[in-house]
Amino acid sequence: MEIQQIKQRFAIIGTYPGLDRAIDIARQVAPTDLSVLISGESGTGKEAFPQIIHALGGRRHGPYTAVNCGAIPDGTIDSELFGHEKGAFTGATDTRKGYFEVSDGGTIFLDEVAELPLSTQVRLLRVLETGEFIRVGSSKVLKTDVRIVAATNLDVSQAIKKGKFREDLFYRLNTVPIQMPSLRERGNDILLLFRKFASDFSERYRMPPIKLDEEARQILLNYEWPGNVRQLRNITEQLSVIEQDREVSAAVLTHYLPDYHKTRLPALINKTSLTEDAFNSEREILYKVLFDMKSDMNDLKKLVAQIMEKGSVGSDIEQENEGLIKKLYSIDNLTADVENLVTPKGPVRNERDEENIQDTEEIVEESLSLEDKEIELIIKALDKHNGKRKYAAQDLGISERTLYRKIKEYDIE
Secondary structure, three states, X not given: OOHHHXXXXXXXXXXXXXXXXXXXXXXXXXXXXXXXXXXXXXXOOXXXXXXXXXXXXXXXXXXEEEEEHHHOOHHHHHHHHHOEOOOOOOOXXXXXXXXXXXXXXXXXEEEOHHHOOHHHHHHHHHHHHHOEEEOEOOOOEEEOOOEEEEEEOOOHHHHHHOOOOOHHHHHHHOOEEEEOOOHHHOOOHHHHHHHHHHHHHHHHHOOOOOEEXXXXXXXXXXXXXXXXXXXXXXXXXXXXXXXXXXXXXXXXXXXXXXXXXXXXXXXXXXXXXXXXXXXXXXXXXXXXXXXXXXXXXXXXXXXXXXXXXXXXXXXXXXXXXXXXXXXXXXXXXXXXXXXXXXXXXXXXXXXXXXXXXXXXXXXXXXXXXXXXXXXHXXXXXXXHOOOOHHHHHHHHOOOHHHHHHHHHHHOOO
């Protein structure tokens, strides 16, 4: 059967290549008994493909059972799928056959298969590998011959990493993968589906079909459609019932589209480039701070030279350069912190970045030389006051606590 014939038989609307590809895979795999995993967002129409596979395969005369795994409570899912014996649990007044038993010789569609609890996944894996299962409350092994088609709207690889889905079951189900495209990817298929739904509701409610003006059609194409085809159908039905004017304008349509301001723009904004620009701007500011500090460091070096000539911090020098002395004990840590902030981790460096980084390295080297001078000053001050930290700290113009931290940091004995 040709793809167009399949579309007509199963009421599939659209010409998007990804949709045609999915139908073609379903058509080719139908005559086999291979397991199929259909992936795609919620509302994309995944439920039509198990029917295609069943109708075109060798089991088309057998039973077809669709099971929504996400709608069955964890406590009863095993009983629903595999059956139970009388008295197996409270309320089990009779023996009951499960879906796998009643679907023998046919096809079973497990929708939202990623919602199954891990214990049920083990049972399902056994059915896939050997065709065997055991009813709840029984020890007798039963056999079944079913074709399993599963579907999920979740990222199964992420569920595996989180330990919520068995990897061996995934590979067993994913023998043949089918990926359903989202509605926002399908372009003009959105307008085709809208016209089809408008015609259907026109017949159902016996009123003229609604139409869209040109601006409204563009809005329809640009909207994100988080609910996909299901959402489009619901909105079309709302418009058909509520609106008196059968030609819908853009202003009217936007009232039916939640969060329309989040729609796709004709020119997409590159968030990465915006982030890099903001990062580069902030980095330039930090570099400027570093270069402004350079003059202060030159003054500090002059001060250190004066101190070295006199052998200690004299009172006159201390009073005149009190601010610079304080900078002497904070500039090192500040320079290191700024260096960590401006060192790029993600964006690609250009030639200007390389030059700036070289300048930063030069500044860091100067601060390290100050560190050596600082150690010398601390040692001299301690020697002058016979190891008494209180007076040494006063002579250096810093607090005793800061001096203690410096001694410990530089391992001064």
